[in-house]
Amino acid sequence: MLTVSSLLVPTDFSENAGKALALAKEIARGTKATLHIMHIVEPVVYPADWSYAQVGFADIEQELQDNATKELEKLSAALKAEGFAVETSVRRGRASDEICTYAQEHSISIIAIGTHGRSGFEHFLFGSTTERVLRKAPCPVLSVRLDS
Numbered sequence: 001m002l003t004v005s006s007l008l009v010p011t012d013f014s015e016n017a018g019k020a021l022a023l024a025k026e027i028a029r030g031t032k033a034t035l036h037i038m039h040i041v042e043p044v045v046y047p048a049d050w051s052y053a054q055v056g057f058a059d060i061e062q063e064l065q066d067n068a069t070k071e072l073e074k075l076s077a078a079l080k081a082e083g084f085a086v087e088t089s090v091r092r093g094r095a096s097d098e099i100c101t102y103a104q105e106h107s108i109s110i111i112a113i114g115t116h117g118r119s120g121f122e123h124f125l126f127g128s129t130t131e132r133v134l135r136k137a138p139c140p141v142l143s144v145r146l147d148s
Contacts, residue, residue, distance in 0.1 A: 002140070004031040008108040010038050010099050010129075013071055016114030020144040024112035025084065033109065034085040037075060038102055039068040040095040065090050096132035104138045112142040 007024045011017040021037070028035050041064045072088040079086045087106075091098045103111055115130040134141050 002109065004028075004033045004109040006034045006036055006106065006108050006110075008036045008038065008099065008103050008106070008111045010040065010095065010111070010113050010133075011072075011075075012039065013068075014114065014116075016116055016144070016146045018114075019146055020112045020114040020142070023142065023144055024110075025079075025082075027110065027112070028084055032085075034087060035079060036087045036089070036102070036106060036108060037072060037079075038089040038091065038099070039072060040098045041065045041068060041090065041092045042095055043092070061092065065092065095129045096136065099129075099133050100136045100138065108139050110140050110142055111137055112144060114144050114146065116146075 004027060007028055009017070009021045009024045011021065021035075024035060027033065041061055043061070068090045072090065076086045076088050089102060091102065099111065099113070102108070111133060113130050113133055115128065130141075130143050134143065
């Protein structure tokens with residue numbers, strides 16, 4: 001039998017991620033599990049011939065990380081006010097890899113992740129973070145669609 005002591009909810013602060021968090025909260029409420037909320041800042045991709053030297057991409061990534069940290073602090077405070085145990089993390093890297101690594105490092109019971117439901121050419125081009133997490137995760141994954 002699966003004992004649920006922790007749930008990982010990766011967030012990009014979208015409506016889809018919010019729906020995954022809502023479901024994770026329901027599970028956590030019944031099991032007294034800790035909610036781990038994380039955001040991943042993926043590397044900024046830019047053309048090799050980028051000529052705007054005054055724009056530092058490390059600065060952009062740092063600003064994204066700082067903004068995510070602030071948003072997670074607000075979200076954490078709201079969840080704690082509802083009585084949940086919460087841990088937050090902001091990491092840099094490929095989202096699917098960071099999610100799976102975090103789940104392994106923290107012995108996460110379940111990953112609850114929203115999916116954007118891309119299809120066709122867009123899915124072929126960008127792939128799916130949720131799909132990669134489903135394939136690599138060290139624990140069960142609850143994939144949540146916005147329209148479900």
